[in-house]
Amino acid sequence: MEHYQIYIISDSIGDTAENVANASLRQFPNMDFQFNRHTRVTNKEHLEKILTEAKQYVSPLFFHSFASKELTDCITQFCLFHQYSAVDVLTPGVEAIAATTKQVPIPITGALRKLDAGYFSRVEAIEFAVRYDDGKDPRGLRTADVGIIGVSRTSKTPLCMYLANKSIRATNIPLVPELPVPKVIFEVPSSKIIGLTNSPEKLIRIRKERMKSMGLNADTSYTNLARIFEEIEFANEVMKKIGCPIIDVSDKAIEETADLVIRHLKKINQI
Amino acid sequence: MEHYQIYIISDSIGDTAENVANASLRQFPNMDFQFNRHTRVTNKEHLEKILTEAKQYVSPLFFHSFASKELTDCITQFCLFHQYSAVDVLTPGVEAIAATTKQVPIPITGALRKLDAGYFSRVEAIEFAVRYDDGKDPRGLRTADVGIIGVSRTSKTPLCMYLANKSIRATNIPLVPELPVPKVIFEVPSSKIIGLTNSPEKLIRIRKERMKSMGLNADTSYTNLARIFEEIEFANEVMKKIGCPIIDVSDKAIEETADLVIRHLKKINQI
Incomplete structure (x- = not known):
């Protein structure tokens, strides 16, 4: 059976993105997926290296969560261009909260919270x-x-x-x-x-x-x-x-x- | 300070939805949010009761995850009508996987997995x-x-x-x-x-x-x-x-x- 490649990419530890991916995958019980998790991706060069690597597969699928708009845009553009599917795990939530509270989000990566x-x-x-x-x-x-x-x-x-x-x-x-x-x-x-x-x-x-x-x-x-x-x-x-x-x-x-x-x-x- | 009401509603235990909500809220460190978690919501009557209750608040915000399309549609319509913000945690992932694998999802609620x-x-x-x-x-x-x-x-x-x-x-x-x-x-x-x-x-x-x-x-x-x-x-x-x-x-x-x-x-x- 074909293994579909799931990329979890995050500027933090990627738990939220992986969680969403797993919950979604549950509705495809007969398929086989392979996970590639990339954490603490905080600059464009690093992200681009991962995306280039992903191109070796047929239809890689991306679940990503970045606090940075630049990195989110980068992966979104890449997936649009190559016609890959991607799920932006964080942005819809952040935008919904911003709309409700009329506050501007502060792009904090989860990684910063570590030793608090x-x-x-x-x-x-x-x-x-x-x-x-x-x-x-x-x-x-x-x-x-x-x-x-x-x-x-x-x-x-x-x-x-x-x-x-x-x-x-x-x-x-x-x-x-x-x-x-x-x-x-x-x-x-x-x-x-x-x-x-x-x-x-x-x-x-x-x-x-x-x-x-x-x-x-x-x-x-x-x-x-x-x-x-x-x-x-x-x-x-x-x-x-x-x-x-x-x-x-x-x-x-x-x-x-x-x-x-x-x-x-x-x-x-x-x- | 005003408390914004976050509703987590799921036909399962709601962990994925709460996880996404928490990750998104991190970018609003100076705001106060109150969580209302409703789990195992598997029929329309139950969901409608919760939605009616939520209307007592100014701008309640919904993070939901349903395997059932009927329940997803129900909450989406409700939020559109009342102009509340809502985040559908599961559907984008399921649709992305369906698009990539050309498979039809089987709407299994997470709750079924419990004693396996x-x-x-x-x-x-x-x-x-x-x-x-x-x-x-x-x-x-x-x-x-x-x-x-x-x-x-x-x-x-x-x-x-x-x-x-x-x-x-x-x-x-x-x-x-x-x-x-x-x-x-x-x-x-x-x-x-x-x-x-x-x-x-x-x-x-x-x-x-x-x-x-x-x-x-x-x-x-x-x-x-x-x-x-x-x-x-x-x-x-x-x-x-x-x-x-x-x-x-x-x-x-x-x-x-x-x-x-x-x-x-x-x-x-x-x-």
């Missing part, structure tokens, strides 16, 4: 989440922005990492019927805790996949329906006692659960 | 990275896709988490002059290891920020220039002995370092 306060807080939040993962030290809850509780396989760890990437300090504490619930859970404001729950059917499926992926027998007490009911029952009781919000993750992607958590934290002014 | 194999491998990679973080158990390197080594504050942990989010199983092992280097580092293929290095000036700055953020005195041996030189020297010798690629992170965002790592792993067919 936001960067430090993100790194720290990630380290925080790792340090207090899986109930390792429940006291982390005191200094956390949010504590995530729930039975095994409700995606607590990935959720905390996702939140950490948004600079939110999250701890997670598993709920297991056989283990005492850490006291600190009842000592912090209940609004700072979020309970995750999942349907027994989904839990069984996820846990079986998990056991298989670990090369273990999929039929153990870990994947037993009665046991799973018991665990969920136990977790629900703890959550009711705390009075914390509960999110049913059975139907949600991690990004979506995270979005609900973030909204809640904003509402209670925790972040 | 990719989801499981991402969750596992994140758990893997947490389990083997910070040299906790160097043997993790054997089953990892990549091992990240380097002195303190070269962003090893955030890099591993970022890679894990892309389903790459990464371990990280700190290099400290006083500690023996784990033997396993010399037993796996050297191409599976990546060394991170940083300039002494950047390290001092980052470490001082770190100490301050922990409420500690910023002037300790941890932030002492001679000590930092010694650490870097030691790390460089270990990396030379292994013969692994080395990335200087002093000038790079985590996403960028990750991009280099991913390219390298692809080149050696590790992922």
Whole structure:
């Protein structure tokens, strides 16, 4: 099958352009694409070198994002001339905001933001989440922005990492019927805790996949329906006692659960 | 100051639309925006309810991504009629790909992808990275896709988490002059290891920020220039002995370092 060449070109790290390319490509599930990512392209000579190289392919396709109008114009002209398709990922958004706010945009490349306060807080939040993962030290809850509780396989760890990437300090504490619930859970404001729950059917499926992926027998007490009911029952009781919000993750992607958590934290002014 | 209302509306989780909105907003650093995110909007009634609600604001601004043409048309008509600005995040990319490949897109909403194999491998990679973080158990390197080594504050942990989010199983092992280097580092293929290095000036700055953020005195041996030189020297010798690629992170965002790592792993067919 033919490989179509996708060029991601940006004066920054190119994540936005790649994100848009990937989302668009999803509607072409039967095609094969090869990515060429060029980041920190901040002058015309560099850009022209990449464009010249791209000409070796039949119909290369460009997703680009430049703060600089000169570079945007350069790639637009090039694609018009050669009749290549191109997607300008940034300009429509910038123009829409300018039209709405009547403000003139300041062409800042994303690259400039690197070592700012936001960067430090993100790194720290990630380290925080790792340090207090899986109930390792429940006291982390005191200094956390949010504590995530729930039975095994409700995606607590990935959720905390996702939140950490948004600079939110999250701890997670598993709920297991056989283990005492850490006291600190009842000592912090209940609004700072979020309970995750999942349907027994989904839990069984996820846990079986998990056991298989670990090369273990999929039929153990870990994947037993009665046991799973018991665990969920136990977790629900703890959550009711705390009075914390509960999110049913059975139907949600991690990004979506995270979005609900973030909204809640904003509402209670925790972040 | 006036808050402009940004609506993120998607039939999926809206990450792509929000990503584009954020990248565009960066060029308006002095303005205040409020986000309204509506996800999993998959029918016209739901969409119309949101649009009606948005009319209460002066000049709401829309970033939307729908696989369905009907919903895209609905919001486009609405914005034209009310003279609101809107950014269609997905359609230009889909149309460009269709033009290049001469294929008809299949309107799949991102939401459908949720519990697929990719989801499981991402969750596992994140758990893997947490389990083997910070040299906790160097043997993790054997089953990892990549091992990240380097002195303190070269962003090893955030890099591993970022890679894990892309389903790459990464371990990280700190290099400290006083500690023996784990033997396993010399037993796996050297191409599976990546060394991170940083300039002494950047390290001092980052470490001082770190100490301050922990409420500690910023002037300790941890932030002492001679000590930092010694650490870097030691790390460089270990990396030379292994013969692994080395990335200087002093000038790079985590996403960028990750991009280099991913390219390298692809080149050696590790992922």
